[in-house]
Amino acid sequence: MAWVGSIQLKTTTLIFLLIHIHHCYGEYCSYLNGRTSVNKGDCTELEHCVSNFDQTGQCPGNQCEPGWMGPGCQYVNLALNPLNKDNVFDGDMTTHRSINAATVNLNGTFIVNAFIIHTRWFSGSLTVRDGHQNVLLQKSFQLVSPTIVLPRPVLTDILNMQFSYSIYIKEIEVFGGRDVALWKPTNQSSTYSEAIPNGMIKFSSDKAVDGSGDGNFGNLSCTHTATGHSKNPSWNVNLGKAYSIIAIKISNRNDNQKRINGFKLFGTTENGTKLPVYSDPLPYHNRNEIVLDSTHMPDVPVSVITIEGPNDTEKILTLCEVFVYGKIHKLS
């Protein structure tokens, strides 16, 4: 009887837990450390909060993971790139310096909507110019870590910021896009699967838009087309509507990195025209990620992104994530 009683107790506990989970999270996107993890059909964004986001989908105190910013921490920080070798642009709030001017190289031409200047206190004027010295903003502030929205989105590759005096700055983040491919419908020409003790694992096409760029193949967040196919492998994502694309970042695997070499990327317009966007050049070398900035992007909005695999001997296309940063018109 004691054994039956134990089963009954466990069953009761399980039912209680299920009711508790449903009560707490049923009406909202579920989350783990600020990442939406399940019920994603009801969620539209992946919040990159430091802690769990609240019931409105916003991050408490707007505290975002390094490299992310904006409402719900869903926008990418364009200042965080290898060309800005300065502790004002390293994504680390514990490093800082005192400056009266800053030049942000965006590593490509992007639409910029806003930026955040993380400082102790700033009471003075700020002038922001683009790479051609056109004044984009001139304003006085009395704020700690002001979020500054430009009067209109600006297409530029450089931002020059001039402060009225030297101020202590922990970080400058530049707001420039959101991943419009996240959780959108995907397809691939074939799918590789692997046997495990309790069934099969499929390295399906949706793993390239699950929000994780984890390059460890064993962590099950990368796609893989079937082996032994003679035709060129391909993968695509349907964005649902046409977006002006400002950049695409492809996360590659940590191993077998050469499989991405020689890929071709296309964008398809809403009227069905398939435009060549990028053709991977020779010679090849190993890459953790491939960033295609706006200089590669088509001039017209596209609604489908297609990647066609290399025509090498293996003919395997494997992608850990395809981040497609679409143009944003406003902050919310």
Ligand SMILES: [Ca+2]
């Ligand atoms: Ca992934």
